[in-house]
Amino acid sequence: MIRISAALLSMVLLLGAMTARAQLTIEITQGVDNPTAIAIAPFAWQGAAAVTEDVADVIQGDLARSGQFDPVDRNDMLGRPSTEQEVFYRDWRAISAEYLLIGRVSGSEQLRIEFELFDVNRQAKVFAAVESGPASEVRMLAHRVSDQVYEKLTGIRGAFATRLLYVSVTRNPSGKDYYRLTLADSDGARPIVLLESREPILAPNWSPDGKQIAYVSFETNRPAIFRQDLNTGQREQLTNFKGLNGSPAWSPDGNSMAMVLSKDGSPDIYIMDLASKRLSRITQHYAIDTEPVWMPDGNSLLFTSDRGGRPQIYRYDLRSGSTERVTYEGVYNARARVAQDGRNMVVVHQSNGRYHIALHDLLTNRMQVLTSTDLDESPSIAPNGSMVLYATKSGDRGILAAVSVDGGVKFSLPAREGDVREPAWSPYLSR
DSSP, X not given: OEEEOSSGGGOTTTTHHHHHHHOBOOEEEEOOSSXXXXXXOOOEEESOSSOOOOHHHHHHHXXXXXXXXXXXXXXXXXXXXXXXXXXXXXXXHTTTOSEEEEEEEEESSEEEEEEEEEETTTTEEEEEEEEEEEGGGHHHHHHHHHHHHHHHHHSSOOOSSOEEEEEEEEEOTTSOEEEEEEEEETTSOSOEEEEEESSOEEEEEEOTTSSEEEEEEOTTSSOEEEEEETTTOOEEEOOOOSSOEEEEEEOTTSSEEEEEEOTTSSOEEXXXXXXXXXXXXXXXXXXXXXXXXXXXXXXXXXXXXXXXXXXXXXXXXTTTOOEEEOOOSSSOEEEEEEXXXXXXXXXXXXXXXXXXXXXXXXXXXXXXXXXXXXXXXEEEEOTTSSEEEEEEEETTEEEEEEEETTSOOEEEEOBSSSEEEEEEEOOOOOO
16 A cells, blocks of 8 residues: 655645654754853734744744754743834843844735844844745744844854655554655654555655655565655656665756666666666676765765675765775764765764764764764754754664764654654755
């Protein structure tokens, strides 16, 4: 049995019962020392239609999840200003707030969110801006406000207005597993099930423009690679070869896809031209070559291979055809993912018999272990390079967790029911 949504963004209500099981919750487990205290006053609503979201609450959750901010509890606020004239700095100094964010929401079908950020200690406005868009996307508009505030205060582009893919697995009373490919906001809210199957779903991956996804499905009784349009729900099966068909990875220009096929013998890396479906074989080795990922410049690929005896990361140069080993520290390094700056790479790294997420600097070759749990896998980097999302275990359940690239901030995203795995963080999304 397999179910596919045909108009994904219009089916949230229809899929309510299904998405409730895929809903993720946020549990912050570690933040930075001395986080910045920020007060986010409830945003005023001016003539807006049905109030579906508390905009200030969404922003507060985003900033708290970053681990770099300590939002003030609303119950401690001495005022609730929505305009600059209503701001009295003494009220905010009294509760030790360093910054104050206020805002107003107006409109009905189309919303306009005006917001202003103030430095309490300097008694000055830091900046003011506007976000606008459809009322149905009010939560995403709130995430965009968070992005602007985060960038203004940290100097790093925010990544709250992005989305996540993950696979959830639930078992019915008869012991049969159900797999659901789920799309959600970066905080786990608004989950939409894109695909439901009794057969495994693996390796979801985003196109560079965030409009399509690729994944591996066993619905045809063998692993096959599919791509799917997120606006229409239309799917296309890209491979149907005997043996392994796996690890789809879009090229940075969106025109090609790297993948792993074993149709000619051992698993090797191939590149498919998505327009012509023509395949080019990149590696040809008796060892297992798998898990390709593109470097941001599109000139080379990283992949996992055991050609040296144990799994390690290798780089294939598309211009010269040469292959070189990248990782040497530790007996196991796999599932590489590269930040957009092309410098930092995260991998699954074995240390003392345990599998952790580690950060590898491709310039200095320095390896830093970021996590301390036992069975960490499937890392995915936020588009701003600040956080790594990965799958791990909590007791006997599979959950998602995140860690900052310096290891200082950590939070988990357990599902309300079942296991979650195979996360993929979207690129920045167009408005």
